[in-house]
Amino acid sequence: MSNGAVPETNPSQFDKADAAFLGDFATLSTFGATAGGGVDRQAGSRADGEQRSWFTQLLTDNGFTVSFDQIGNQFGLLELEVGKPYVVVGSHLDSQPTAGRYDGAYGVLAAAHAAFRLAAEWQAAGLSPRYNLAVVNWFNEEGSRFKPSMMGSSVYTGKMTVDAALATTDPAGITVREALASTDALGEGSGPKAAYCSEIHIEQGRSMERDGIAIGVVDSNWAANKYEFVVHGEQAHTGSTVIADRHDAILGASLLVVAARKIADHFPDGAVHTSVGQLDVYPNSPVVVPSRVNLLLDLRSADEALLQEADRMLHERIEQIERSAQVEVEKVGSHCWPVTPYQAEGVALAEKIVANRGVSHARVKTLAGHDSTNMKDIVPTVMLFVPSVEGISHNEHEYTTDQDIVTGLHVLTDVVRSLCEGELDLL
Amino acid sequence: MSNGAVPETNPSQFDKADAAFLGDFATLSTFGATAGGGVDRQAGSRADGEQRSWFTQLLTDNGFTVSFDQIGNQFGLLELEVGKPYVVVGSHLDSQPTAGRYDGAYGVLAAAHAAFRLAAEWQAAGLSPRYNLAVVNWFNEEGSRFKPSMMGSSVYTGKMTVDAALATTDPAGITVREALASTDALGEGSGPKAAYCSEIHIEQGRSMERDGIAIGVVDSNWAANKYEFVVHGEQAHTGSTVIADRHDAILGASLLVVAARKIADHFPDGAVHTSVGQLDVYPNSPVVVPSRVNLLLDLRSADEALLQEADRMLHERIEQIERSAQVEVEKVGSHCWPVTPYQAEGVALAEKIVANRGVSHARVKTLAGHDSTNMKDIVPTVMLFVPSVEGISHNEHEYTTDQDIVTGLHVLTDVVRSLCEGELDLL
Numbered sequence A, B: 001m002s003n004g005a006v007p008e009t010n011p012s013q014f015d016k017a018d019a020a021f022l023g024d025f026a027t028l029s030t031f032g033a034t035a036g037g038g039v040d041r042q043a044g045s046r047a048d049g050e051q052r053s054w055f056t057q058l059l060t061d062n063g064f065t066v067s068f069d070q071i072g073n074q075f076g077l078l079e080l081e082v083g084k085p086y087v088v089v090g091s092h093l094d095s096q097p098t099a100g101r102y103d104g105a106y107g108v109l110a111a112a113h114a115a116f117r118l119a120a121e122w123q124a125a126g127l128s129p130r131y132n133l134a135v136v137n138w139f140n141e142e143g144s145r146f147k148p149s150m151m152g153s154s155v156y157t158g159k160m161t162v163d164a165a166l167a168t169t170d171p172a173g174i175t176v177r178e179a180l181a182s183t184d185a186l187g188e189g190s191g192p193k194a195a196y197c198s199e200i201h202i203e204q205g206r207s208m209e210r211d212g213i214a215i216g217v218v219d220s221n222w223a224a225n226k227y228e229f230v231v232h233g234e235q236a237h238t239g240s241t242v243i244a245d246r247h248d249a250i251l252g253a254s255l256l257v258v259a260a261r262k263i264a265d266h267f268p269d270g271a272v273h274t275s276v277g278q279l280d281v282y283p284n285s286p287v288v289v290p291s292r293v294n295l296l297l298d299l300r301s302a303d304e305a306l307l308q309e310a311d312r313m314l315h316e317r318i319e320q321i322e323r324s325a326q327v328e329v330e331k332v333g334s335h336c337w338p339v340t341p342y343q344a345e346g347v348a349l350a351e352k353i354v355a356n357r358g359v360s361h362a363r364v365k366t367l368a369g370h371d372s373t374n375m376k377d378i379v380p381t382v383m384l385f386v387p388s389v390e391g392i393s394h395n396e397h398e399y400t401t402d403q404d405i406v407t408g409l410h411v412l413t414d415v416v417r418s419l420c421e422g423e424l425d426l427l
Helices: A016-028 A046-061 A105-125 A151-156 A162-167 A176-182 A207-211 A249-266 A304-324 A344-357 A371-375 A402-420 B016-028 B046-061 B105-125 B151-156 B162-167 B176-182 B207-211 B249-266 B304-325 B344-357 B371-375 B402-420
Strands: A065-068 A074-078 A086-091 A132-137 A194-202 A215-221 A223-232 A272-282 A292-301 A328-337 A361-366 A381-386 B065-068 B074-078 B086-091 B132-137 B194-202 B215-221 B223-232 B272-282 B292-301 B328-337 B361-366 B381-386
Touching: A016 A046, A016 A105, A016 A402, A046 A065, A046 A074, A046 A105, A046 A132, A074 A105, A086 A105, A086 A371, A086 A402, A105 A132, A105 A194, A105 A402, A132 A402, A151 A162, A151 A371, A162 A176, A194 A371, A194 A402, A207 A361, A215 A344, A215 A402, A223 A249, A223 A304, A249 A272, A249 A292, A249 A304, A249 B249, A249 B272, A272 A304, A272 B249, A272 B272, A292 A304, A304 A328, A344 A361, A344 A381, A344 A402, A361 A381, A371 A381, A381 A402, B016 B046, B016 B105, B016 B402, B046 B065, B046 B074, B046 B105, B046 B132, B074 B105, B086 B105, B086 B371, B086 B402, B105 B132, B105 B194, B105 B402, B132 B402, B151 B162, B151 B371, B162 B176, B194 B371, B194 B402, B207 B361, B215 B344, B215 B402, B223 B249, B223 B304, B249 B272, B249 B292, B249 B304, B272 B304, B292 B304, B304 B328, B344 B361, B344 B381, B344 B402, B361 B381, B371 B381, B381 B402
Parallel strands: A086 A132, A086 A194, A194 A381, A215 A361, B086 B132, B086 B194, B194 B381, B215 B361
Antiparallel strands: A065 A074, A074 A132, A215 A381, A223 A292, A223 A328, A272 A292, B065 B074, B074 B132, B215 B381, B223 B292, B223 B328, B272 B292
16 A cells, blocks of 8 residues: 655765765664564653664764753753753654654754754854754654653643653553653753744655645644543443343444544545544453443544534534444543644745745645644744655655655754744844 | 342352352352452453362362363362263353353352262262263353463363463463463363263343243354454554545444444344454554454354355445455454254253253253353253343343352252263163
8 A cells, every 4th residue: 555665775865964864864763673664662662762872872972962851851952152042953753653764753863963064064153143952852742652642842831741741651551750760761850941943844644745845834733623532331242142232332432433534524625634543442352242442533624613513523423323322422531722823934934945945845734743833832933844755654654755854954954043043033 | 221239148048058059159259359249350360260279179178079171171070980971060260351240150159069969969878870970160261361262161172272272372472371370270181071061051141031031941052153353454644644545444443343233233133143342453542543453243143044144244344344444354263153952852851850840941042152062062961041130241240149040050950960860871
């Protein structure tokens, strides 16, 4: 269902600095490497600890000071003038299980290499920019092992308390605090003070590839309603219990999964995306009608009115399912966010830079959540995308060409330079 | 959804021997007791080991010799004449997680108390019956931790090799061999040679309660087609991947669950039962479209022609689901059995006994699998049912009245006496 082609990196077509970046990306891709060409380095895992140690070394080798904050966000600091706030640039190194090599990792490494270039540039010129510079590897953006996703940036931006985050457990009962301690990533304090933020990421969709666009300037995120439901039934014998007596939680849950897809199909042109990614059955035994199913169901749209209509349809359908499957559907959690724009001045800055470089570009929206969608709520933030081949993501076959990730690095370097030099202060 | 009433045992209304049986049943119910009034003692668990030790003590206190065979079947032997084959009577003590107290455990304890009475009776009369007597606690009838179900009796009857059974792993990777060794239940050899078999069990349905029947004489089992399917999709991002590009394994699996129920609903009067009890999602992460779902789907009917028609409908539906959800449905396992009768002479014997006792009775079929459905394929086997209140089973609220379980014990004692004395030899 994908070509899965992963051409070998050929650094000879790039200059020395870009080849070094591609070489470091190849090295980074070996941490938690899977047989299928992807990576498995969930937050706080051994592979995550190992890549963080490697990244610490890379940053210190390039003159940056590394520190971890109270929730394990990893910062590489270039403090050119004590006390000044920072331009914070980066993404996340953690991954889904059997994930691709680009998601998050590309943005972290591009941030580091952009920062290395700028540090060398300022040193050579004897310049000190208006802001200090911090490379960041946010903790647990993926949320696959520890929920919710975007945990590190949520604590940094005050959307989640550090106590709640550290007490979160994985399915084996291990806390975030324990996982961070075991990977030498549990620090103190709340990290450097941000003045601006930037992040570059793969698109994870196929619109840029389709339109032949090298750089996407993200102007807003889609709205999303994310729900955790528990479908309650009654345990019974799968063989001997007559159908009319059953209160089958797995039937109720399955009807919900099907209803979610039907809602997406109801709206034209991909205007609404729905999904169930996680679903757990209890007691999950071959001959027991399940009494309980926990599942996570998402509705997303760029149009808040459509999202509201989809949400209404979902809740109407839930009432029908409760009656037809003789189950109870309980909503035990929800996490909803509206369409919120990235700051217009940041979008304009990025557009000016890509235009100056003669790079094909367009405004795009992010359907996925990113650490930058947290950061933009506290400081002006510039979010850039590079294309994803066939839109494949959260998949070992995730791929972006070397040319595209190098172009992204160049643009990011220009954006971070402008932010550090205070170009947005003047607007 | 059930009254859940569990009246206290009041042994004073029963004679001393029956009160002792009820007292032992109350003690047995404390092993792996759950807060909800049920038990959790999956095969090879600590609670299973503890109840087996207690049962060994009970058997030896009553003059029986205890041994475990190569797959952990626990036998209490009364060898009155060396070399003669045995009447094997019993059921299983292992349970589903959060199960009821009666399933299996009632049949084992009733077998033991029937055997104790007969041993005392023969000793008092100075008689030696035609066959020796073995009480059995079959290993892993439930199959919730180690698949397949009815493992101990399958090995005993040659339907499964001991090597395959011992190598079976639970979800944590622990083998049957390890679990048996850790509970001191791994023996040697293939157990006593059987001449006849008997088992008593709760109905796990509501037909006997509805019809006011105290003893069901089981004359055959339902046919069943049990399948393990793997639904194959492709990992993708739940937010950013457009719906048309998705190969969503959880959607395919959900359509299968719904299809199974629709097939059951297609046939009148509960003629076909269908269910999915177990379903596992990979990677089961909040923001990843699942690439793989494993599930177990059962079809059952007393009418093989209807089962065949239901099976045809299922496979037709699978092809539609593969197209509509853009997934592939792979059948990785199947376990099918036809309607097979219990021996007519055993049915007639049981009917004569209940008629002599003036107990209300009827012929019934078993919808669930039992160890006796294995045993009947190698020796003449008598299977008896007692009623289940509201048909509730595989549920902490499973309940059968003290009067009904005592009546069952009386009838089982008569059946086992007749079998030991060779009454079926003469037919």
